[in-house]
Amino acid sequence: MQEQEKxxxxxxxxxxxxxxxxxxxxxxxxxxxxxxKNIMFGLTKDKQKNEMTINIYEF
Known part of the structure; x- marks a missing residue:
C-alpha cells in the first residue's frame, strides 16, 4: 500500500x-x-430518491 497524504x-x-x-x-x-483502524463512515440522504448512502473511507 502506498503512503497516503496526511x-x-x-x-x-x-x-x-x-x-x-x-x-x-x-x-x-x-x-x-x-x-x-483508520476507517471512517459517512452518511448522505437523497430525499428525492428516498435513499441513504453509506460511504466508507480510509485515512
Whole structure:
C-alpha cells in the first residue's frame, strides 16, 4: 500500500439503502469504535430518491 497524504480520505466502498433513520446511529457507532483502524463512515440522504448512502473511507 502506498503512503497516503496526511488528512486525505480515500473512498473504499459505497452502498445505497432505503431511507432509515437508524442508519445514522449505526454510522455513529462504527465511527466511534473503528477510528483507531483508520476507517471512517459517512452518511448522505437523497430525499428525492428516498435513499441513504453509506460511504466508507480510509485515512
Amino acid at each position: 488528512g486525505k480520505l480515500d473512498l473504499i466502498a459505497t452502498k445505497n439503502f432505503k431511507t432509515n433513520t437508524e442508519l445514522a446511529y449505526v454510522v455513529d457507532f462504527l465511527n466511534k469504535n473503528l477510528k483507531d
